[in-house]
Amino acid sequence: MLSLPPSVRIYLAIEPVDLRRGHDGLSAIIRGQWGASLFAGHLFVFLGRRRDRCKILFWDRGGLVLYYKRLERGRFRMPRVAGDGRSIEMDATELTMLLDGIDVRYVRRAEHWKPGQKETA
Numbered sequence: 001m002l003s004l005p006p007s008v009r010i011y012l013a014i015e016p017v018d019l020r021r022g023h024d025g026l027s028a029i030i031r032g033q034w035g036a037s038l039f040a041g042h043l044f045v046f047l048g049r050r051r052d053r054c055k056i057l058f059w060d061r062g063g064l065v066l067y068y069k070r071l072e073r074g075r076f077r078m079p080r081v082a083g084d085g086r087s088i089e090m091d092a093t094e095l096t097m098l099l100d101g102i103d104v105r106y107v108r109r110a111e112h113w114k115p116g117q118k119e120t121a
Contacts, residue, residue: 004092009042011087012079012098017046019053023064026057033086038064044087045095051075054099069099077103 004010017029030036030044038044043058052075056067076098081088090098097104 004043007041008092010045010090010092010095011036011042012045012090012095013047013087014078014081014085016049016051017055019046019048019055019068023057023066026055026066027064030057043095045090045098047076047078051078071101074101076101077105079104 011034013029017026021029026044026046027038029046030038036042036044038057039059041059043056046055046057047053052071054069054076058065058067079088079090079094079098094104097107
């Protein structure tokens with residue numbers, strides 16, 4: 001399980017990406033197509049065309065980090081996509097499930113309590 005603070009956002013590219021791209025190529029997508037800040041500490045997740053490979057790019061303490069995972073069997077399952085953007089935002093739990101090959105479209109999560117909500121019995 002990933003343990004990330006709530007301030008870290010995780011963005012997943014909707015369209016497959018040529019995973020021959022390295023730090024610079026993926027950075028160009030983040031800055032140019034998404035208009036996002038690469039140096040804010042957020043995670044940017046990219047899947048290959050066959051969806052059996054995944055790269056995650058993020059900035060950490062003065063350098064870019066590129067995490068790469070290849071599944072020997074199966075495919076990464078995309079979550080439901082609403083809208084027509086270039087990426088979707090997910091949380092650390094969804095990213096962990098994605099990296100484990102779990103189809104998050106069929107996972108039902110309980111509502112989390114938030115301060116200020118009316119209590120129901």
